[in-house]
Amino acid sequence: xxxxxxxxxxxxxxxxxxxxxxxxxxxxxxALNAQPGNAGRTRAAALVTAVSMAAAWIxxxxxxxxxxxAEKALILQGPWPFAHNLFMETKEHLFLITGxxxxxxxxxxxxxVHSNAAARKLVLSVAALIVITGLAVEGAGxxxxxxxxxxxxxxxxxxxx
Amino acid sequence: xxxxxDPDSPKLTAATSGFVLAAATAALFNTALAWAxxxxxxxNGLMESLTGNSWTTHxxxxxxxxxxxxxxxxxxxxxxxxxxxxxIGALIGAAAIAGIGLALWFAxx
Numbered sequence: 001x002x003x004x005x006x007x008x009x010x011x012x013x014x015x016x017x018x019x020x021x022x023x024x025x026x027x028x029x030x031a032l033n034a035q036p037g038n039a040g041r042t043r044a045a046a047l048v049t050a051v052s053m054a055a056a057w058i059x060x061x062x063x064x065x066x067x068x069x070a071e072k073a074l075i076l077q078g079p080w081p082f083a084h085n086l087f088m089e090t091k092e093h094l095f096l097i098t099g100x101x102x103x104x105x106x107x108x109x110x111x112x113v114h115s116n117a118a119a120r121k122l123v124l125s126v127a128a129l130i131v132i133t134g135l136a137v138e139g140a141g142x143x144x145x146x147x148x149x150x151x152x153x154x155x156x157x158x159x160x161x
Numbered sequence: 162x163x164x165x166x167d168p169d170s171p172k173l174t175a176a177t178s179g180f181v182l183a184a185a186t187a188a189l190f191n192t193a194l195a196w197a198x199x200x201x202x203x204x205n206g207l208m209e210s211l212t213g214n215s216w217t218t219h220x221x222x223x224x225x226x227x228x229x230x231x232x233x234x235x236x237x238x239x240x241x242x243x244x245x246x247x248x249i250g251a252l253i254g255a256a257a258i259a260g261i262g263l264a265l266w267f268a269x270x
Contacts, residue, residue, distance in 0.1 A: 057220075065214050089267040092216060093195040094260055096223050097188045101256070103227070107180045111173060118171040118245035122181065125249050129256050136260070 006067045013059035017138055020052035020102060024130035027105060031123040034114040042123070046109040049130065053102035057095070064092065075147040079154055083147020091140035098133040101126055173248070175241045179234030180227075181248050185255035187227040192259040194219055196266055 023045050030042040068088075075084045105126050111119035173181070198205045198215060208218040234240045240248065 061217065061220065065217065086264075086267050089195075089199075090263045093191060093219075093263050096191050096220060097256055097259055100184050100187050100191075100223060100227050104180055104184045107231075108177050111177055116171045116173075118173055118249070119177070122173065122177070122245065122249050122252075125253055129253065133256065133260060 006063065009059050009063045009067075013056050013063055014138065014141060016052045016056035016059060017134060017141075020049050020056055020098075021131050021134035021138070023049040023052055024102070024105065024127045024134065027109065028124060028127035028131065031113055031120055031127065034120050034123075036114050039112070039114060042113060043106065043109045046105040049127075050102045050106050053099050053130075053134075057099050060095070071148050074151045075144070078147065078151025080143075080147035080150050083144050087140040087143045087147070091137050091144065094133055094140075095137045098130055098137060101130045101133070105130065171245065173241070173245050175238045176231075176235045178240035178243060178245075178248060179236075179238075180231040181252050182234050182240040182243070183227050183230035185248075185252045186230055187223050188252075188255045188259040190226055191219075191223050192262045192266075194222065195263060196270075199266065199270070 026045040027042055027049060030038050030045060034042070072084050072088070075081060075088075105123075108119065108122050108126055111122070113120045113123050198208065198219065205215045208215040212218045212221065243251075
């Protein structure tokens with residue numbers, strides 16, 4: 001098996017991102033069924049969301065700065081230049097919104113979600129936004145990797161079908 | 162009575178309101194800065210010179226703005242006066258406008 005440090009960091013980035021999305025979904029489900037008894041679990045899940053997204057941010061940021069320039073050049077020479085021009089450009093900025101929302105989640109779950117309808121609605125909204133934007137970012141990541149793959153498989157022929 | 166204007170509707174703490182408003186502001190700032198960097202190369206160059214990578218500077222600017230505004234709004238209790246439903250609407254609206262704004266910009270500009 002030959003797994004480079006670049007591969008490991010990239011896979012860790014995606015894995016932490018998925019974990020963050022799942023933890024946000026967990027917060028959403030706990031808030032749907034908010035009771036005094038699950039307040040601690042809701043806060044713990046919010047913390048897992050924030051920590052996972054922070055780890056995804058650090059891994060992804062390091063990989064983007066250190067390793068992505070070579071892949072970007074490959075993608076731009078290949079048949080799917082939009083994998084960078086549209087998907088990576090959008091992903092690298094959209095993720096920052098996901099990250100900020102993930103850091104907001106532990107703050108909003110400090111409210112008494114079970115007895116405060118506004119707080120419950122807020123927690124549901126923030127958690128849902130994290131899941132939606134997080135899944136969009138994960139999907140964009142798959143398109144970017146496929147952009148690199150088709151560039152390698154098709155020998156960098158622009159416009160190849 | 163509409164819950165958005167009902168004075169007896171449940172309230173959020175100063176910290177929650179403050180950081181929600183800060184997050185909505187930071188989301189819109191994030192997209193505006195992405196547009197500005199893409200449209201004006203000297204800004205991108207300046208941001209690159211600050212940390213060695215313009216995206217890293219962009220991240221730090223977003224985080225400093227979010228944390229800074231969050232603590233400021235909490236301390237001044239500025240966001241606490243906003244009705245919770247409006248605050249939630251502002252956050253959802255800001256995230257939607259910011260996200261769609263990014264995709265449309267990089268798709269068509």
